[in-house]
Amino acid sequence: MRLPGYTTLKSAAGSLLERPLRTLLTMLGIIIGVAAVYAMLSIGEGAKEKILKSIDSVNARTMSIYPDWSQGRASRRRPWRPFSDKDVEQIQTLPGVYAATGDLSRQYPIVSETSDWNANVNGIDAQYLKAKDLEIDQGRPITSVEISRRETVAVIGTSVVRSLFRDQNPVGRRIKINNIPFTIIGTVTSSAGDNWAGRDPDNFVLIPRTTGRARLFGDHRLARNQVRGIVIVGESQQDLGRIESEVDYILRRARGLSADEAPDFRIFNFSANRQSYAKSQKTLSLLLATMGAVSLLVGGVGVMNIMLVSVTERTREIGLRMAVGARRSDILWQFLTEAVVLSIISGLLGLGLGYGVSKISLGTDNIEMLFAPHIAVLSFSSALIIGVVFGFLPAHNASRLNPIDALRHE
């Protein structure tokens, strides 16, 4: 049993293949249009996803607070003041705060049995690993019991492992920090993206803050219950603005500053920058997609142009087909099918090309980022619509021909 549309489809394909060069050139407009729409939307979408991902990361939800050293130096009347453990504890209880920790660190020489190295030594509290998004590689983290007992245990970063232990498992080995012996109980790697330009993010040693205060940082100008800065991570980026103002309130109260006084600390919150970057990226990809749509439209005009030429060229064929029994609707469908077949094939090729282009420009093999079904459907169906819309006029013209005149056409 033959399907009714089968012959129409076959003869449409046949007549497109009879003029391969022209068919290819006509298709080119649509191919480029679809590829442009697909690539632009998917590149835009991919870039947005990348940004959203980074926005969601701990790093992007982090803000830091440090004393305003420039103010202190300039006025002399107000030497910089550190923050207290109580400030940190209060901030930890704020709603929307994922983790908060004090920053208390200093560079010290680290000595193992065989070699020595310089690293940043951090005196940490219980929330430090969480706030810095650090995960234990080997061994275990420092417990709160160890913190309260001031034990001489240490967790070291991978750069220290590499330098002092040549990547051997150091858990259980001993090191001396500023001549005080510590036992290594674990190792950690910082999460990717935590890399501050030029600084090695993994060159650190973590010890209990209490131990540090009692035995290491004694000569430091900080008091026993003080930290140099505070690092705060919000539950989500949206919380950061509110947390910032609440932190500002807490710190002003702790320092006896009124609301209209200039603060002697600074809050560094980078999330606003990221959001505006995401917004401008969106505008850009919209602009590019518009350009793609315009080229698709131009491709459609090309299809119409070629179909009109084709109808004129094949006037006698149309007359003959009518003479041997074709209805007007048969002729209409014949040419419409040609336009649609042309558009479908171009649409598919365009999708392939667009995929390739976005793969190259996004530089990733991540299928999820490269192939968004809704973008594919959108760009493909716009090709189809273009085919139907721009194919209709020529097809309609063909179907309205008078067979007697058409047969005489030269």
Add this chain to the structure above:
Amino acid sequence: MNTPLIKTENLTKIYGRGAAEIRALDGVDFEIESGEFVAIIGASGSGKSTLMNMLGGLDRPDLGRMFIAGQDLGQMSNKALAKFRNETIGFVFQQFQLLPKKSARANVMLPLQYRRPRREDEKALAEQSLARVGMSDRIAHKPTELSGGQQQRVAIARALVDAPELLLADEPTGALDSKTSTDVMALLKKLNAQGITIVLITHDADIAAYATRIITMRDGKITADERTEKAP
């Protein structure tokens, strides 16, 4: 006597209006029986082409009526006329009107493409039809690879493929040399002998002589209607 295959009553076609009015057909009445071989002869402008278009369901009369194979053509919708052309009429044109990029068989199959319902054996029918005109060995050839006479044979095979009741030939030898013309006319004669009704339009008396009946037209009117020999 049976009802005639073709019967026209006061068939009239008018082009233009008022003073510029031209009656391409002016009250034409005739009947053609099934199995006849009729030549309609006349000078250019005599109305013979208009008559042929009308007989083929490509044009409609302005006045009068026309019955072919029991169907009243004046009353038919465009759709019904398309079906009529498909099933009842086989056209043969002066310029052959073959699709240049398609094989002889594909050309012959063309009318079957518009048949409703479609037939399963389109290829076999086309090949049989080509055999009937002596073109079995040229099935896969394209028109450009065939001589004029061969092309016209393919065109005749196309007209015959769905067993029409009437073969309409419009100057079928107009584009052929005299030797080939003779061959093509002999073929038509043979087909008529097999029972196919043929109406032939020509301006050439020698060609018209192949027919068993000659209708002469002038200024849209029939001026003579004579039988050259007894109908078989």
